Amino acid sequence: xxxxxxxxxxxxxxxxxxxxxxxxxxxxxxxxxxxxxxxxxxxxxxxxxxxxxxxxxxxxxxxxxxxxxxxxxxxxxxxxxxxxxxxxxxxxxxxxxxxxxxxxxxxxxxxxxxxxxxxxxxxxxxxxxxxxxxxxxxxxxxxxxxxxxxxxxxxxxxxxxxxxxxxxxxxxxxxxxxxxxxxxxxxxxxxxxxxxxxxxxxxxx
Amino acid sequence: xxxxxxxxxxxxxxxxxxxxxxxxxxxxxxxxxxxxxxxxxxxxxxxxxxxxxxxxxxxxxxxxxxxxxxxxxxxxxxxxxxxxxxxxxxxxxxxxxxxxxxxxxxxxxxxxxxxxxxxxxxxxxxxxxxxxxxxxxxxxxxxxxxxxxxxxxxxxxxxx
Numbered sequence: 001x002x003x004x005x006x007x008x009x010x011x012x013x014x015x016x017x018x019x020x021x022x023x024x025x026x027x028x029x030x031x032x033x034x035x036x037x038x039x040x041x042x043x044x045x046x047x048x049x050x051x052x053x054x055x056x057x058x059x060x061x062x063x064x065x066x067x068x069x070x071x072x073x074x075x076x077x078x079x080x081x082x083x084x085x086x087x088x089x090x091x092x093x094x095x096x097x098x099x100x101x102x103x104x105x106x107x108x109x110x111x112x113x114x115x116x117x118x119x120x121x122x123x124x125x126x127x128x129x130x131x132x133x134x135x136x137x138x139x140x141x142x143x144x145x146x147x148x149x150x151x152x153x154x155x156x157x158x159x160x161x162x163x164x165x166x167x168x169x170x171x172x173x174x175x176x177x178x179x180x181x182x183x184x185x186x187x188x189x190x191x192x193x194x195x196x197x198x199x200x201x202x203x204x205x
Numbered sequence: 206x207x208x209x210x211x212x213x214x215x216x217x218x219x220x221x222x223x224x225x226x227x228x229x230x231x232x233x234x235x236x237x238x239x240x241x242x243x244x245x246x247x248x249x250x251x252x253x254x255x256x257x258x259x260x261x262x263x264x265x266x267x268x269x270x271x272x273x274x275x276x277x278x279x280x281x282x283x284x285x286x287x288x289x290x291x292x293x294x295x296x297x298x299x300x301x302x303x304x305x306x307x308x309x310x311x312x313x314x315x316x317x318x319x320x321x322x323x324x325x326x327x328x329x330x331x332x333x334x335x336x337x338x339x340x341x342x343x344x345x346x347x348x349x350x351x352x353x354x355x356x357x358x359x360x361x362x363x364x365x
Contacts, residue, residue, distance in 0.1 A: 005307060005356055009326040012304035013224075199249070 032104055032196055039111070039189050043088055046185065050081040072136055076129045083121070087114045101200045108193055115182065122174040127167035134163030210251070215244055218264045221327055225265075228311050228319050229272035235279070243271045258336065265329070266337050269320045276316065310359035314352060321345060322352045 054077040061070025090113065094106045138159045215222070226239040247267050254263050299305050311319055317338065324334045331342040331349070338345065 005322075005353060005360075006326060008303050008307050012299065012301040012307075013220075 032100060032193075035189055035192050035196065036104075036107060039107075039186065039193070040091065042185055042189065043114075047081060047084040047088060050077050050084070054078050054081070068140055069133060069137060072133065076133075080121070084118075087117055090114070101197065104193065104197050104200070108190075108197060111186075111190065111193075118178060119175060122171055122178055126174050127164075127171045130167035130170050131160060131163045134159055134166070210248060211244065214251070214260065215247055215264070218261055221261070221265065222268050224327070225268045225272055225320075225323050228308065228323055229276045229316075231312075239272055239275055242275060243268045246271055259333075262333055262337060265324060269337065273316055273320070306360060307356075310356050313359055314355065318348065318352050318355075321348055322356070325349050325352075 054074040057077060058070045058074035061067065061073060090110045091107065094103060094110070096103070098106070135156075138156055222240060222243055226236050226243065230236040230239055247264060250267060254260065299308070311322060314322065321334060321338060324337060329337075331345045335342040335345045
């Protein structure tokens with residue numbers, strides 16, 4: 001006679017030792033790996049995007065007969081690329097042997113450092129770069145876009161004054177664009193990272 | 206998660222969590238992931254438990270929800286790992302051959318039917334299964350009969 005499925009189930013599990021609960025460990029290993037990888041990938045893509053941008057600036061400005069300014073602009077963008085690469089290398093300094101929570105906290109603190117550094121860049125370095133473009137354009141005015149806007153008796157101070165206003169506008173726009181783009185690109189990932197850290201801290205209690 | 210919480214509130218129900226997780230996974234790795242995620246969710250939602258139902262009912266519900274969600278996620282990722290699964294399936298095999306056959310048959314059922322029959326096999330009353338699944342006790346009774354018939358066809362004399 002065929003056994004009922006209830007009987008098979010109950011009899012089988014009486015002698016079954018596979019019901020020993022697996023150990024609870026490394027719960028967050030996979031989760032944190034996936035979030036960290038996504039953040040890392042996004043940062044790298046974001047930074048590598050500066051290379052084609054530098055090429056575009058150089059080529060575009062050359063087409064519009066502003067080769068010197070174009071090359072200088074491309075140089076500044078490449079400086080930004082190397083600066084970012086240097087910042088991203090901080091991630092490699094984290095001890096991978098450290099426990100998961102320490103690793104994630106260190107990772108988050110480096111993200112904060114990168115964000116602060118990038119904001120400082122928009123507040124101080126980018127305006128300086130814009131001013132330097134104006135200074136360069138003034139020194140080669142007959143070959144640059146400035147020739148269309150200034151007369152021969154416009155002084156360097158006047159040009160730098162205009163440059164300062166432009167730099168201020170660029171800086172404000174830059175900070176706004178950076179804040180928005182960071183929220184779009186990294187917002188979800190960073191909040192995931194925060195919640196993992198929070199949960200892990202609670203788990204440790 | 207404190208050891209106290211795990212030992213006092215989850216471990217006594219580990220058997221059913223393991224049985225349910227096994228029914229929704231094909232490899233030891235997946236099984237351990239499902240089990241750990243379930244334990245974690247039980248711990249995380251412990252404050253939401255309002256004593257309106259039994260603690261075990263609460264655990265069943267969370268386990269089923271996690272298993273359904275995770276298995277859907279796995280399905281979405283595609284079935285490109287069938288060969289790997291076939292190999293790893295051996296890892297989940299029970300010593301009892303009839304139990305293996307029964308599990309294989311249960312895994313062929315729809316996800317909801319799987320949940321119903323597992324709760325039935327764990328001797329939960331129809332009313333409680335209905336509360337967990339979110340339907341009427343009558344509906345559960347009808348479905349259990351239908352599932353048992355389906356299982357008999359799937360087992361088709363393989364178990365004596």
